[in-house]
Amino acid sequence: MKVLMFGWEFPPHISGGLGTACDGLTRGLAKHQVRVLFVMPSASGDEDQSAVRIINASDVTAFQTRKEARELLEKVQFLKVTSNLIPYLGPDEFEEQVDLEREKEWNEFRISFGQKFKFSGKYGSNLMEEVMRYSLVASAIARQNEFDVIHAHDWLTYMAGIAAKRVSGKPLVVHVHATEFDRSGENINTQVYDLEKRGMEAADRVIAVSNLTRNIVINNYHIDPSKVFTVHNAVDFSTVENREITRGVPEKIVTFLGRITFQKGPEYFIEAAYKVLQKTKDVRFVMAGSGDLFNRAIRRVAKLGISSHFHFTGFLRGEDVKNMFAYSDVYVMPSVSEPFGISPLEAMKANVPTIISKQSGVAEVLHHAIKVDFWDVNALADAIYGLLTYPALSAMTVRCGLEEVNALKWDNAALKVKQIYESVTEEKL
């Protein structure tokens, strides 16, 4: 089995969890004898290619001949940015107009796409343009390679997946790691929503990272439930290290670690901290991360008068993240919406008792984390207080939590993905 996989990033150069998930998944697939051609817009050459072959889209020429270009334009017409809808034209005039348009398009494409395109592979302001160009390159790659299934990760690559499907006729699997609703709440970017919906509709199978996400796919994108499958993410901890840290303060530490954005629910953490501090001053709260609600969070903490026991660290990376876990007595993830959520697993791996919101996908696979509704500040405060006060509770969540996290293997997730591939390739036969 050979898979043409479209991603946006791959370790070591990552900005979110997507690259890590792709890495874990492809390693898992390799163990199940699935070969993966991993396409990404901008590879740096230092990616670990032991489990995958990486194709750098920036190295690929979209097409060589005029014939190829014509064919491509026919097949991937959906990419056109301009519209043919012109009012008050007779059929002949329309025909003429269309020919004119085609010629114009060809000229444009020759100029912009005839040569290689240097993708940034980032999430910058010309993201939409990169997404479109990526799909053009994708169709070229689809023509130049042999494979059985196409697999596209998140909306940035869905167009590439669709283009590859049109060119090759192979089945398409799209993998939903997050939806626009997770990123923006109810005020969604409709352009992104449209691309997501088109990707899911064109796909033969949709993989969601949790049942929570699966429900969003079904209810908000109106996708046929029979083709949407949940495969929970996993986590492979390459290095197990439990570092010893000398603390500067005697109090116990409760940590929020993540982007300080609407989606992550930082305000619920602050309100819960306030409630706990009413009862005991023997605890300090830390909010590690940055984001658009950062200033508002600081103002709220000041207004509640708890700044002496509530600390902000700003954005943490690498070693500092590990140190932060080592410092923590309780880790809290009060996410309003979290398709999966890998960081509670990291906390549990570091022996930190963990509280997660019931609105996170990871809650579906964890039994030994304490779960609360994100809006239920009382329950959250109560859980924090319980973990700080009753030793058996933290001891048991840590012990059982570690066992549980160690059992979440990419091997198992990859096997489910492989079965999904098999179900579509068999259908095609």
Place this chain on the structure above:
Amino acid sequence: MKKTLCLYFQVHQPYRLRQYRFFDIGKNHDYFDEFANKTIMARVASRCYIPANRIILDLIREYNGAFKVAYSISGIALEQMEQFAPRALESFQELAQTGQVEFLAETYSHSLSSLISPRKFKDQIKVHVKAVEKYFGQKPKAFRNTELIYSDTIGEMVADMGFTTMLTEGARHILGWKSPDYLYVNALNPKLKLLLRNFRLSDDIAFRFSDNKWADWPLTAEKYAGWIAGALEKDDIVNIFMDYESFGEHQPASSGIFNFLKAMPGMILNHTNLEILTPSQAAAKHQPIAPLNVPYAISWADEERDISAWLGNELQSEAFQNLYKIEDLVRQSNDPDLQRDFRRLQASDHFYYMCTKFFSDGDVHKYFNPYDTPYEAFINYMNVLSDITLRTPKK
């Protein structure tokens, strides 16, 4: 000599806790969810206790001395019945007046005290004995422990208190090749006779009755009486012990369980070599065949038939240890409200809710369970315990 069928039903409802947050500690001493307790008691009374008691009363009258049953009603269930379902309590009292019903003793609070201290255990039994005398006008001679928990030493304590009969589980890992359908005695004090639950025949009613995937579904009274008679061709006593709530609550009325209950005694008594006796009568009549060695506590719960459903993880042990730490002080306090609340907190159910054994198939554990997870159950219970500890005078 006639062979014996012995029927005993357990009646128990705990005082469920309300959601008690840590900021209530030291401020609010109102622990119990009166709404839930009231509605559940009222519901169980109308679905089970009242209609089932009606049938039992009719059967007693119809068979004129040949049909008998035994009940054990926990003290805190009696309290709630008096408070929320007085008609159910009256119907039990009516049964007591027929003289054909034996009431057993247990710990007042349906507690796990037998596992921690002989003194506390015995004190609670005495309180329950008094309650049984008060409500039903009889002094219990037979004893059954919470969840049929039993070990050699627990049996010895029960014998010391003057009980002659005790009921427990016919646990397979204790019996091995032996049959539960005989009279046994305590290994330390042979004066205490043991009746062992026949779990297969008991669970046929309690768990499987309405299960239409079960090969023997539907279970008719005739078929069931045939099984009992079959078991008693060789053996002496079949003990059918179960939660009374099996009738009408676990097994809904629509399953035909009440018709089954009505018809079953007649089908048994049709076999001329069979009779129905209460536990004390059965123990007095038959000869014990062997002492039963039970070094570690057994119970009627789950597949393991041990105490791991209540004290199997560290949450449960911590809550249990902390609860009994203040027991002496509560007893000496002369504060009736404090003592009442403390009794209610001892019910085994609170510990059952903290069980982590059945994350996957906790069907039985979920029944009437107010919590989503064992962790929530623990946090809530510990908050309440923190408050009651603060309330308790420190000498």
